Amino acid sequence: MQEIFELITESIATLTLNKLRTGLAILGIVIGIGSVIALVSLGQASQQAIQSQIQSLGANLLTVSPGAQNTGGVRGAAGGGQSLTYDDAKAILTSVQVDDVAQVAPQYSSRGQVIAGGQNTNTTIIGVTDSYTNVTNTLVSEGSFISAQDNTNMSKVAVLGPDVVATLFPDGSDPVGRSVRISGTPFTVIGVTLPKGGTGFANRDDTVYIPLLTAQKQLFGVDYVSSISIQVKSADLMTDAENQVGYLLLARHKLSDPTKADFSILSQSDILSAADQTTGTFTTLLSGIAAISLLVGGIGIMNIMLVTVNERTREIGLRKALGAKKQIIVTQFLIEAILLTFIGGLIGIGLGVLASYVYSLVTHSLFVVSPLAVLLAFVVSGGIGILFGWYPAQRAANLQPIEALRYE
Amino acid sequence: MGEQFSLGLEALEEEGKLKTPITIQVAHISKIYKTGDIETKALDDVSFIINKGEFVAIMGPSGSGKSTLMHILGALDTPTSGTYILDGENVEKLNDDQLADIRNRKIGFIFQAFNLLPRTTVLQNVMLPMRYGGVPIEKRQDVAKKYIQMVGLSQRMLHTSNQISGGQQQRVAIARALVMNPAILLADEPTGNIASVQAEEIMAIFQEINSQGHTIVMITHEPDIARHAKRIIHVKDGKITQDEKNHKQQIAKKEHASD
Numbered sequence: 321m322q323e324i325f326e327l328i329t330e331s332i333a334t335l336t337l338n339k340l341r342t343g344l345a346i347l348g349i350v351i352g353i354g355s356v357i358a359l360v361s362l363g364q365a366s367q368q369a370i371q372s373q374i375q376s377l378g379a380n381l382l383t384v385s386p387g388a389q390n391t392g393g394v395r396g397a398a399g400g401g402q403s404l405t406y407d408d409a410k411a412i413l414t415s416v417q418v419d420d421v422a423q424v425a426p427q428y429s430s431r432g433q434v435i436a437g438g439q440n441t442n443t444t445i446i447g448v449t450d451s452y453t454n455v456t457n458t459l460v461s462e463g464s465f466i467s468a469q470d471n472t473n474m475s476k477v478a479v480l481g482p483d484v485v486a487t488l489f490p491d492g493s494d495p496v497g498r499s500v501r502i503s504g505t506p507f508t509v510i511g512v513t514l515p516k517g518g519t520g521f522a523n524r525d526d527t528v529y530i531p532l533l534t535a536q537k538q539l540f541g542v543d544y545v546s547s548i549s550i551q552v553k554s555a556d557l558m559t560d561a562e563n564q565v566g567y568l569l570l571a572r573h574k575l576s577d578p579t580k581a582d583f584s585i586l587s588q589s590d591i592l593s594a595a596d597q598t599t600g601t602f603t604t605l606l607s608g609i610a611a612i613s614l615l616v617g618g619i620g621i622m623n624i625m626l627v628t629v630n631e632r633t634r635e636i637g638l639r640k641a642l643g644a645k646k647q648i649i650v651t652q653f654l655i656e657a658i659l660l661t662f663i664g665g666l667i668g669i670g671l672g673v674l675a676s677y678v679y680s681l682v683t684h685s686l687f688v689v690s691p692l693a694v695l696l697a698f699v700v701s702g703g704i705g706i707l708f709g710w711y712p713a714q715r716a717a718n719l720q721p722i723e724a725l726r727y728e
Numbered sequence: 729m730g731e732q733f734s735l736g737l738e739a740l741e742e743e744g745k746l747k748t749p750i751t752i753q754v755a756h757i758s759k760i761y762k763t764g765d766i767e768t769k770a771l772d773d774v775s776f777i778i779n780k781g782e783f784v785a786i787m788g789p790s791g792s793g794k795s796t797l798m799h800i801l802g803a804l805d806t807p808t809s810g811t812y813i814l815d816g817e818n819v820e821k822l823n824d825d826q827l828a829d830i831r832n833r834k835i836g837f838i839f840q841a842f843n844l845l846p847r848t849t850v851l852q853n854v855m856l857p858m859r860y861g862g863v864p865i866e867k868r869q870d871v872a873k874k875y876i877q878m879v880g881l882s883q884r885m886l887h888t889s890n891q892i893s894g895g896q897q898q899r900v901a902i903a904r905a906l907v908m909n910p911a912i913l914l915a916d917e918p919t920g921n922i923a924s925v926q927a928e929e930i931m932a933i934f935q936e937i938n939s940q941g942h943t944i945v946m947i948t949h950e951p952d953i954a955r956h957a958k959r960i961i962h963v964k965d966g967k968i969t970q971d972e973k974n975h976k977q978q979i980a981k982k983e984h985a986s987d
Binding site: 322326330337338634635638639640641642643644645646647648720721722725 | 799802804805824825828829831832833837839843845846847848856857859860861865904908
């Protein structure tokens with residue numbers, strides 16, 4: 321006991337004597353442990369942010385897509401079908417069979433060339449009705465959105481996403497009231513949507529909205545829609561609404577067997593389960609990041625420990641010459657390594673947590689610290705620190721004292 | 729082995745030296761280094777005896793084997809063959825930890841490069857061997873102070889090893905070598921790294937310690953330094969070429985007390 325106490329005081333004295341060496345070793349461990357904690361925490365914060373974004377899309381949204389058309393056993397690409405029509409959408413809203421639906425927003429989307437003056441861009445063109453803005457929470461920053469009137473009149477009006485505005489009007493001039501050509505047809509710009517950001521499944525900022533009927537009849541010459549978004553009256557009516565819409569569409573499409581449906585209904589719960597799969601991928605990614613930062617941090621710690629112990633080979637030789645037994649020398653270096661690792665580890669945890677906190681403040685995201693990451697970083701980095709403090713000391717203590725004394 | 733030992737004793741009796749206790753008895757020691765297929769004989773059948781209270785200089789040119797001899801005498805290395813008895817203990821059969829114990833209790837080292845712990849105080853450096861010798865912690869400081877005073881460095885006790893001159897560092901090393909009251913003081917080129925005035929001081933301390941009854945073995949290649957010893961052993965090509973009493977021992981001037 322007395323012996324251990326003496327070794328500890330001696331180790332502390334040695335560590336405080338060589339401030340630069342001690343500082344560098346601690347820095348190595350701090351960075352090793354801190355970076356793992358910070359990276360994993362940032363990853364987890366992003367993961368939770370994505371999850372909450374998906375959830376904020378609304379838990380009461382159903383999306384009907386033209387389903388797989390089984391033609392001779394060949395399954396067509398989902399979403400590529402032509403089985404849904406504007407009339408289907410109208411029927412969903414008006415049918416007495418369906419009473420849980422609040423709003424319906426049919427869409428037809430395609431890609432097209434948009435030209436304004438000398439600028440042009442190839443972007444997503446979506447034909448929408450006036451209900452689109454409520455169902456998908458798309459708001460305008462300037463002008464107005466497509467109205468019911470615009471749709472019935474098949475007006476040649478367009479609402480631009482902010483990215484499209486930036487491309488077509490690089491001088492920053494107000495696009496409202498200007499004319500653009502979409503696939504050769506002139507349209508008048510009546511509004512600009514608020515930026516929504518590029519997260520999610522498609523970039524809605526790089527989009528041009530036009531009236532649905534204009535898109536179908538004037539521009540693309542089709543009579544089907546790409547999808548129908550349905551806002552259900554409340555989240556607990558989702559299953560009922562899904563069933564009502566499903567049976568209505570089966571009847572309208574004259575299908576008796578639900579397994580042969582030529583459409584599919586996706587609810588937010590399906591999206592959430594898809595999001596859970598995304599989360600799984602994310603977790604794998606995070607583990608990868610953690611593993612790499614552990615490796616990098618570990619190598620840093622290993623190097624600094626190897627260098628500091630090697631530098632002291634002569635000292636080890638002297639201590640042996642003066643009568644220190646191998647065990648005492650190894651124990652002393654082990655205690656030094658443990659002290660360094662613990663001090664560095666605690667500072668590292670503190671800095672890692674602080675970095676995560678600052679990140680959450682700056683990005684307005686959740687402040688997450690994974691206890692597992694803290695534990696893993698501490699155990700692995702600490703283990704490496706102790707191992708590579710102990711191993712070269714053990715090697716030096718095994719040298720003949722005279723060899724160790726001559727070591728350069 | 730017994731035969732070799734008796735051979736050593738016979739040699740002793742011939743010279744009629746059995747009156748004083750024997751401190752070092754070396755019999756037929758050889759040391760062979762192997763580098764690949766080439767064998768180098770650093771020491772070739774060396775035998776001698778050093779009695780308690782002697783002050784011996786071992787002299788020889790570089791490559792003569794005197795450093796190897798010193799390492800073996802210091803239990804820092806073991807001979808390939810032969811017997812080495814230090815203060816009644818047979819050294820060549822001991823394991824690493826037992827050798828460490830022998831070095832701690834029976835040998836006081838003084839190195840050419842001083843080998844003090846860097847950035848550590850004079851007091852702590854001198855206390856170090858007692859820490860490994862199991863001397864109770866409360867006794868160490870008093871003992872260390874006694875020897876620091878003896879080498880005239882009381883005023884420098886709390887200076888760190890890099891704050892004092894080479895000669896002073898060597899005096900710290902002497903104090904450190906003495907704290908365990910060893911059977912021999914083993915000095916390897918003790919003045920090799922210091923100015924000649926300070927070297928003279930070191931020799932004065934050696935002679936003073938020797939007069940108090942300590943046995944000193946000093947390795948050197950400088951005749952000026954060797955002249956301070958009472959006996960000079962010449963080594964060349966791994967063999968002893970000459971072993972003589974120094975009848976003209978030069979007495980060093982004692983100026984060290986002022987530092």
